[in-house]
Amino acid sequence: METNFVFEKSATAAAPRDPACFDTKLASTGGPAPRDPTTLAVRWIGVSNFELSYKGKIILLDAFFDRGEEWPPLGFHAADVVKADVILIGHAHFDHMSDAASVGLRTGALLVGAPITADKLKTQSVPDAQIRSVTGKGGELLKFGDFTVQPILALHGRPDKHIAEVMQHALDELTPKPSDAEKVEEKTIMDRGTFDPRVITEGTIAYLITLDDGFRIMYRDSGGRVTDDEREAMRDLPGVDLALAAVSADFLNPPTQDQALEYMRLYRPDVFIPAHHDAPVSGHAPLWRATEPIFQALKDANPRLVTISREYREPVCFDTGINVAHGRQP
Numbered sequence: 001m002e003t004n005f006v007f008e009k010s011a012t013a014a015a016p017r018d019p020a021c022f023d024t025k026l027a028s029t030g031g032p033a034p035r036d037p038t039t040l041a042v043r044w045i046g047v048s049n050f051e052l053s054y055k056g057k058i059i060l061l062d063a064f065f066d067r068g069e070e071w072p073p074l075g076f077h078a079a080d081v082v083k084a085d086v087i088l089i090g091h092a093h094f095d096h097m098s099d100a101a102s103v104g105l106r107t108g109a110l111l112v113g114a115p116i117t118a119d120k121l122k123t124q125s126v127p128d129a130q131i132r133s134v135t136g137k138g139g140e141l142l143k144f145g146d147f148t149v150q151p152i153l154a155l156h157g158r159p160d161k162h163i164a165e166v167m168q169h170a171l172d173e174l175t176p177k178p179s180d181a182e183k184v185e186e187k188t189i190m191d192r193g194t195f196d197p198r199v200i201t202e203g204t205i206a207y208l209i210t211l212d213d214g215f216r217i218m219y220r221d222s223g224g225r226v227t228d229d230e231r232e233a234m235r236d237l238p239g240v241d242l243a244l245a246a247v248s249a250d251f252l253n254p255p256t257q258d259q260a261l262e263y264m265r266l267y268r269p270d271v272f273i274p275a276h277h278d279a280p281v282s283g284h285a286p287l288w289r290a291t292e293p294i295f296q297a298l299k300d301a302n303p304r305l306v307t308i309s310r311e312y313r314e315p316v317c318f319d320t321g322i323n324v325a326h327g328r329q330p
């Protein structure tokens with residue numbers, strides 16, 4: 001079967017559906033974890049946040065949960081996140097790390113990020129022992145028992161300035177102005193990240209996560225061009241099973257398609273799940289980024305690719321025993 005690896009094994013009367021594969025309560029907020037040790041549950045939780053639940057472990061990718069009144073509600077708050085083992089932070093902009101410190105302190109999770117990210121966490125009362133600073137330049141493989149994590153230096157998105165200015169101006173004309181209270185709230189949230197310019201070139205980290213049965217996940221939280229370090233990391237691999245990749249912030253479809261195609265050609269994923277496509281209803285870049293034109297462009301180039309986009313907190317389950325490392329063709 002072509003697609004049965006994506007979803008949970010068929011339910012029967014004796015073995016009903018695994019709640020972890022349909023319940024929208026995050027495992028990290030007390031929801032169900034997968035019953036079967038070969039099941040991976042993946043939930044998108046806005047912007048580039050994901051929850052990975054596997055063998056009783058929880059990996060959070062980015063942490064931006066209390067987003068403010070300007071954003072669509074995620075259905076939970078940062079304070080509800082009570083269980084996490086590792087938080088991999090792609091970069092230190094507020095919309096990727098604003099809740100990493102508070103969630104890390106509550107759960108005891110190890111926080112992984114670039115030196116700039118680590119420096120920000122240290123200003124937020126996170127003990128040094130709970131922070132792992134990585135450059136993504138190689139030789140930093142992190143081992144967690146049931147999975148490993150390879151940090152890889154990536155590059156932040158750099159959308160065309162002219163397009164961004166024209167679109168931002170038009171959107172500012174058409175969308176509700178943030179209230180003073182919303183502006184204050186937004187500033188508080190933004191201050192939990194940094195706009196240090198080094199985030200763009202030194203502070204954006206992709207993570208290659210490999211589960212113990214060989215299932216590989218490439219996570220990239222910002223839609224910038226691929227780097228030599230990413231090429232090096234992929235050089236000897238036939239591909240990954242799952243790419244979790246940010247849609248670039250270019251507003252227009254051709255550049256967002258081109259960026260996704262670059263990821264597909266390098267990572268050679270079996271399954272592609274987009275990120276960073278939701279947006280606030282006012283203020284900063286208030287438009288969702290369309291995923292369908294991207295999916296079509298990817299499939300035109302690779303008809304075997306599986307594309308998936310779910311709503312907030314809706315799980316996608318994978319049978320991780322069926323994977324590229326075991327000979328499946330991406």
Ligand SMILES: [Zn+2]
Nearest residue numbers: 091093156222
């Ligand atoms: Zn960013």
